[in-house]
Amino acid sequence: MTQLVVRLGEMFTAFGAKAAYGDPIEVDGKRIVPVALLWYGFGAGSDEGEDAAGGGGGGGATIPVGAYVTVGNTVRFQPNVVALCAVAIPLTMVAGRALSRVVKALKK
Template sequence: MTNFSLRIAELMTSSGIKSVYGEPVVVDGTTVVPVAAVQFGFGAGSGGDSGEDAPGGAGGGGVAVPFGAYVADETGVRFRPNLITLLAVGIPFMWVTGHAWARVIRALKK
């Protein structure tokens, strides 16, 4: 069972940079290259230490967070962010930053 999960892990990670930067797509003379953060996890185990076949299992999963895409056309190459991901990251970041600045200002007033 462990060899099976290792083979799957190697297969998933062998694509390397293509996991983060997808295959370019050309539409009406415009090339689009999607950009995402990709993470995979795999595990396996068995139920016994004896040399016999023991109950076991394996599992795996992955997540991809789309950041946006590089768009290349006659005007040049530019990055177009995914606004939903930008908001999902930006709103908590601004909240934490605001609270940190409030504490710094409060500490400087004393």
């Protein structure tokens, strides 16, 4: 089981940049490279005792944040506004709530 976790870790480390940046696409004379934010995690467990317990787990997420667009010699980043808002709104709410609790605790 331990070897499996090590091998999975090595595999995901090797393909990290390829997962964050997609393959370039040519559209109407523009070169587009999609960009994503991604994270992943795995877990494992084992008990070599008589009952032979096991374990496992894994997960990940990908958010398309935008694309690099090349026209001639000019490169610019075009954000995916919908995806950024979908991530920013809950993040802002959680950060605001945490900040209010910190301020409240410091006042005491």
